[in-house]
Amino acid sequence: MTTLAFAILLVASLAAYALNRRAATGIRNGGARLHSVSNYHGLFALLLMLVPVLVVILAWLVLQGSVVNAVVMGGLPDGTLTGLEKGQVDLILAEIQSIAGGRVFGQPEPWKLAAAERLTELRQLAALGLVLVTALLCLAIMIIARKKVSAEFRARQGVERIVSGLMIFCSVVAIFTTVGIVASLAFETYKFLRLVPLTEFLFGLNWEPQIPIRADQIAAAGAFGWIPVFVGTIVITIVAIVIAVPIGLLSAIYLFEFAPKRIRAVAKPLLEILAGVPTVVYGFFAILVVAPAIRSIGASLGIPVAPNTALAAGGVMGIMLVPFISSFADDALSAVPRAMRDGALALGATRAETVLNVLFPAAIPGIVGGVLLAVSRAIGETMIVVMAAGLMANLTLNPLESVTTVTVQIVTLLIGDTSFDNPKTLAAFALGMMLFLVTLVINIFALRIVRKCREAYD
């Protein structure tokens, strides 16, 4: 039925296009001078129909499910839902839905069967309604659009206004996304802070989110101090940056200044491959190769090494960041004007001296910006640490021990079934909020530096 609605819309808008176009051509053939060419009259009708009806159909589809469900649940015999918790009500709804879908388990109560039947009816009704509404709207718009056709009508301006509106909408989606992120994080974090005080979250030294699921379960009360999680993130980030920055910068300098053309032609695409490998692959690499290697090296040196060291996760993350840093460094070095290079070479500086004393200092802002973006990537990187770092929050700075990170906690707290009223789930959103804020500050700062650097020599 939904497909039918879309088909009606498609056919009707094409018809409206043809109708208006032909009408406009008719006027022109009648000897009048059209303000806009007939094609625009057709396009105007097409857009006038396509945009609003599409919005109506999509809104209908989004809302249909919840409205139908609400009507069905509201129509249940009085008293069936009294005293039930939200989870149980959801369970009943799911059961009714699966009965309506033809999957009957055991012998359901008669009222459930009745509700399922009603659900099916309502769904059919809604689908029929959608088709009807679509058809009626299309017809109405077609008539309105047809009436607009006249020699003086500025169809081109009309079309361009609609297109402008659409493009502005597209641009604003970016703002909506940011607003969506901030709103969802803030809302859930607010709920979290009603259960856990802000000071405990920000300054607490314990992170043990394992809280009892049932009230009668005896378990740890749960602790939500983010400091150990944050410190773990920092430890892994430092390991990654300590590995990525020297390797990335030295490779960039070599490729920029010393490498023969042929080597450059091979090396740059290879670095791009390194940059294009998905992080889940790096994560698997960490557990398959790097962590065992570190463990056996540690064992042969007699150093105790934890199974999920920060070193393994951070090291692999460092490899991931090498192409990122080297491409930023390359951009920054290329942005330094050739005149600087020539000036140093003409004084008799060797190429090494030119790069180190003249080009590199001039490129520093761009490189710093790139490194900061790499830091923000390392903090927000998820899959490598989920697979290779630990789950327990240890407050330690030793990279040979197992630490956890903000992203690991977010993923482990949210994997599996989640409901939105549990401090465990909400804690993930609070961590997400902190992650978003920290990376946002770094990103804004870094992007500003990078942009300044780019403008400096333009």
Add this chain to the structure above:
Amino acid sequence: MDDLRAVNRDVGTNATKISARGVQVHYGDTHAIKDVEVDIKERSVTSFIGPSGCGKSTFLRCINRMNDTIDICRVEGDIRIDGDDIYDRTIDPVQLRARVGMVFQKPNPFPKSIYDNVAYGPKIHGLARSRADMDEIVEQSLRRGAIWDEVKDRLHAPGTGLSGGQQQRLCIARAVATDPEVLLMDEPCSALDPIATSQVEELIDTLREKYTVVIVTHSMQQAARVSQKTAFFHLGSLVEYGDTDEIFANPKDSRTESYISGRIG
């Protein structure tokens, strides 16, 4: 052409400093310099003139092997400074460039302080034994660059903060700080206003007391004002070379004559 005051100054010596024989330069597939032969006199100012794209800058960049830094550029032939073949495999371009300084079209001070700009060459070449030594070299160079009085109170301000003409004189000071024998100047005044230009021209005239100066210029008046010898380049060939007043007063080649009278250019 009646203000040829440069001619009145004595040329220090008649010895040949730079001699070029059969120089060819290829940029990829383009034959940019064709068989140039020239002898440049010691401690004099020689100017290269010619329409843009004639190869005068390319030839200038052969003299300190700056063309080596361009991948697609090939130089053939023989260029000697005091009899040493500078394209010999035993010659280190780094050492050569300490001996042959260069000043560019657009002033290009490093984004460092005025002091560090001038001290950079002596520092990398290890010419100063002590801090005082370095201060001495910097002051002397800035004096030779005729900019000492303007910057002596702000030696540690960034060199990029100076005006265009001051920047160019700073670059000249930077070039002379390594105590070179030859100074190459690639249209050193083309980015400057008339007042700054005349200051730099005056400076060039004094520089020939100590250095062999080769200057590329697009301005015939400038060539006439500052140089004793002039070489006219056209389409990659050296058309005519001789005393500046001779070339301007009484060119032997019709192409030179057309250029000077403004018919080609």
Add this chain to the structure above:
Amino acid sequence: MTDIPSGSVARTTMDMVRGSLSRRHRKQFILQALGITAISLAFLMLFILLASLISTGHKAFTQTEITLEVFIDPEEISAERLPRGNFDDVLAAALAADLPSVDPNDRAAMRVVGGILSNGAQFQLRDRVVADPSLIGQTIALSVPVSDPYDQLRKGLLDRETPESLRRLDDTQIAFYDRLIEIGAITSSLNTGLLTNADSRFPELAGLKGAIMGSFWALLTCFLISFPLGIGAAIYLEEFAPKNKLSDFIEVNINNLAAVPSVVFGLLALAVFIGWFGMPRSAPLVGGMTLALMTMPTIIIATRAALKAVPPSIREAALGVGASKQQVVFGHVVPLAMPGILTGTIIGLAQALGETAPLLLIGMNAFITSAPATPFDSATALPTQIFIWADSPERGFVSRTSAAILVLLSFLIMMNAIATYLRSKFERKW
């Protein structure tokens, strides 16, 4: 340097320069060596990464099978009770016929014999019989996969030298295997199941079909949303937007969105799409919507670069003949920029294909044994499937994970190759 009149000064300067040369060239040599070391280190890591994936993954591209003469015993399987029946017993009996040392009445021994076969073998037989019930009572030849430990044994991943107590197969089981090898019942074939099966708890049956379909639906959704939105936004910002606070704000937003950690987009999707809008969990539709939000900044940035590369002279020429601004942009500028836009879009989609974290948060790591038929069905995606398999304890999943990664990487290489081809084919130098 012979006849220098002011000789003494010049000579000392040149001598000093010459004296410093070897030290300075050594410094340059060290810097160069460090650079070569750094870049070799990076490539060494890339090499180890690929080598380890290929060396563990290539084993998953073959599958050990066993060929049996199966007598479909009407006592165990009757046409009336289909699709039910004791297919596993029938198979075990067929296998026991090849192993003379086994007493068919010894139930414990028979269970061990049955364990040689994959759990999927009985379903394979069942499907065959259901399709053609006349087979009941006949003897048919059947090739079925062996279970994971035996597969590992053939591939040399299970070491016979380990003490029996630590081995996954005891001496009797290995003796069975050797006997089957001896009579030539065990063969190895190309593992097509890796691409045609959906996920399974048993490594020898697990395949990527569900994950590939899930990724396909998610990417399709992602493309349908992010491509028009991204292009629309880029055209507006590059060609029409007035320089004001709003367009500045949009710019800053887009640049920041491109750098927001992916897991945050997962949180957004979980809270907004699933929590507030009540969309289904684990659905590729929701995954695709999330990926679209992440891909959009990439497409916008690439599109703007492509538009910027179209020289102003084209715009001026078209404006000069009286075209409106929109006619110029949509009629001339956008078509010229299209190759660049498509290249950027493909690269953005390739990034989206490898994205894992946001899909985990919206539940696309569920265990689902059938491929999704629509974008509304629960599904996994390739990267989340890799995550699930990497997390599985069974040994057989290690090589499956590597193989899945190789499949994912080949999709990525394919997409990037298309993008590179487009760029080189249509790139225009103005």
